[in-house]
Amino acid sequence: MYNFKISEIDSSKSPNHGSFLQTPFWCEFKTRHGWSYRRFDVTYILPAEPDYEACENSPVQEDLVKKFELAVLNRSFAKGMFSIAYIPLMPELPLECTDEDTLNKAFSEEGEQVSVLKDLVTPETQSIEFAYLLNDLARALKPLLPENTIAIRFDPAVGFNTPEDRDLFNYGIKQIARSEKLKLKKNKVDIQPPDSTLVSLEGTTEEIMARMHSKWRYNIRLSEKKGVKINRYLGNDVKLSEKIDKFYQLTKETNARDGNSSHAKSYYLDLIKSSQDELASGKDVPVVSLYIAEHEGEEIASIMTLFSKDESIYLYGASSNNKRNLMPNHLLQWTAMQDAKEYGSKYYDMYGMPPEGKNENHPMHGLYMFKANFGGKNIHRTGSWDVPVKGIYGLYSAAEKIRAFWHKVVMKKIRGR
Structure with missing residues (x-):
């Protein structure tokens, strides 16, 4: 669905903005504590919908070119036998969402329609595009990452006002991944706090x-x-x-x-x-x-x-x-x-x-x-999503769940909490 152009860049020239987890400062700090990282320039095109029919007074839809910088952290396990590539607080949704005031007016009972419903943009209206974005971005990054990488893990910069809205979005992504046969898995162990x-x-x-x-x-x-x-x-x-x-x-x-x-x-x-x-x-x-x-x-x-x-x-x-x-x-x-x-x-x-x-x-x-x-x-953010790239990922994921259960449930009960 997406055509990516990705090139590695010198981190020293990268700007210091956005989430601190994506800054060169944080990445360099993490390299001194068990991680490595690479930084990339990413460009992709979001194609216009082939069956899109513009409404009266609405602009003609065109292909959208998106550009951003991306830091990919990497952590090795089992003395370097395998590693996980981790992308914190990226990527964002392909399209900017309609602001809350406009959404509230559009769905109010007062009657004045500020926009036709099909013109409103929310995370849910981009579920298909976002599922493919994660899947295709991981595939494009794979050749540029260490050979022992078994999965690419995202903590997307996509937030919601309620946990119910977030859970509904995640459910939609899961259904799309299943129906489109995308190798996209919701990880049960979140890395960054999603809430x-x-x-x-x-x-x-x-x-x-x-x-x-x-x-x-x-x-x-x-x-x-x-x-x-x-x-x-x-x-x-x-x-x-x-x-x-x-x-x-x-x-x-x-x-x-x-x-x-x-x-x-x-x-x-x-x-x-x-x-x-x-x-x-x-x-x-x-x-x-x-x-x-x-x-x-x-x-x-x-x-x-x-x-x-x-x-x-x-x-x-x-x-x-x-x-x-x-x-x-x-x-x-x-x-x-x-x-x-x-x-x-x-x-x-x-x-x-x-x-x-x-x-x-x-x-x-x-x-x-x-x-x-x-x-x-x-x-309430989506939490961690994985794109497995090697078969051993299944064993690693199971071990990760057991470890989380041991520390968060068993050990706390042992300690009386």
Whole structure:
């Protein structure tokens, strides 16, 4: 369906925009922690529909040429016997979707039809095109990737307002893959968190705070009133090693409480130092910061963030079991949001939340409420899709599911969670 023109490019010349997961900075960082990557210029043509009939006053449909840059990460397993190619937060839908206001007017009961239904563009109207896009892009990339690659995994940049809309879209892709005999599989183990909430940084700080739940505004002010102080550290701070040690200590305390796992301490140190080192050398890279909440000389909570012009990300967080009643996590997030706004980010991504957590009986209800009540807009992405390119993929996929079940279900039950 698609004709791709793909050429490898020098990452040093790549712009620093879009998702941080696609930036040269992040890819270079991951190469120091078990990954390799390549970067490509991609061009493809979306052909006009052969049976398209233009409506009155609508433009004549023509072939659409799409161009973008693409980073492909690669991770080897079993001492290099096989590897997985991973494409985070790409590709996007072929066509730009109709804006929400127009969609709402088109389906309103007030009667004025702003557009004929066939002219409206949503993710669902592009299901066939997108299924082929993933399939054909993987096929075009295969000869350019390591010989031992067994599958190409996508985390597409396609989001929805509700998990139901997302699930319906994914169901449609599965049906298309089955009927068209595309080797496209929905992976049950998502790499990036598909569900999140994005806090808009538009408007004044007062307007941003006004969009929060009233209890969250109260908690922020309470934390300030009780004397909690927030300190920010960059990669060139003379106290950085000491503060990373504290962050890691809090991370271990959090993991023991919640039954989670984390990266090695060197991972966090490398991330924040490499950001500042590259900025100091004149490169345009995201700013990585460490925030620590302190009360009466005791450091009680911490977060690590990444700022770029397009987005700001809450990457990692940890907190002590002590003084949680002082609400340091609320003040940490609010401080980071203000800094992100001053930096120029468009929104603050809380980066991961359980979509079912709105239910009070859900075990992660507290995490859901903490993130949702900052006044953001929930987003639900498709999750990971795989295009297998070698038969061994089936065994790898089964092993991956077993591993996920062991860590997320069995081990948590063993630990009493």
